[in-house]
Structures are given as structure tokens and as C-alpha cells.
Amino acid sequence: MNTVPTVYLYKVGDKRYGFRGVTDIWDAVNSQMVHTETQQYETTLQFSALATQNPSTPTQYTASDILNAIAYILQSSATVAALEAQGVGVERITDVRNPYFSDDRDRFEASPSFDVTLCHKQVIVTTAPILQTTEIQIATV
DSSP states (O other), rough: SSOOOOOEEEEEEEEEEEEEEEEEEETTTTTTEEEEEEEEEEEEEEEEEEEOOTTTOSSSOHHHHHHHHHHHHSSSSHHHHHHHHTTTTTEEEOOBBBBEOTTTTTOEEEEEEEEEEEEEEEEEEEEEEOOOOOOOOOOOO
């Protein structure tokens, strides 16, 4: 049972977007091949909140109020700029859903949630050292 308003964050999933990019570049300084694979991803996160309502405190924020504030913060210019500086883009923020359920005290309680989809790249870099050449001779005995 929540005694204070609580926000939960869940990772819903990852979606690979487009084709994998592959590049191979020879690093002459270190004498090795640099192999880079790049994949675009869309990662969806879900925010939900619970905040018990009490008729004696009508000015208390509802769970939906809290999530609307978080959605606003996520789409603010400052947050978008901070995420873009890290190579992450905010693709979309859904509307706040507000379904109700019967809690452990048999009261109807709201369980609002919304999803945010972020775009980012996965970059995997591997290297292969220079090959040693070997000369083989076949001789008769």
C-alpha cells in the first residue's frame, strides 16, 4: 500500500528501426581493421503513478496531475536539449490514460499512465589486428 504518491517507470520494449549499418575502416596508425555496426532503436518507456486521494485534502495532486507534470517536463526544451546532447531523441509522448481499479480497501483508485518513445543508436565497434603472412613451400622428399 502506497502511503505517499509514487511514480513507476517500466521499460516496455525496444524496436529496431531500419537496417543495420556496417562500415570497415583500416586504421593505419594501429595496423588494424575497425569494424563498426550501427542500429537505430526506438525504446518505449511507460510511466505510471499511484496517489491515494483523501476528501479531507482536496488540493493534493492526483496521480494524473503528477504524470501530466512529468510529461510536460519530458517534452520541455531543456529536457529535449539535454537528451539530444547524449544522442537520444524524444519521438513521442502519448496522452495520459486514466483507468480505475479496486484497491485493497475496496475503493476505486486511478492508475494513470503514459508512454514515451525515445530514439537512439546502438553502436558496436570491434577491431581485428593485422594478419601475419605465412609462406608455404611444398618440397618433394
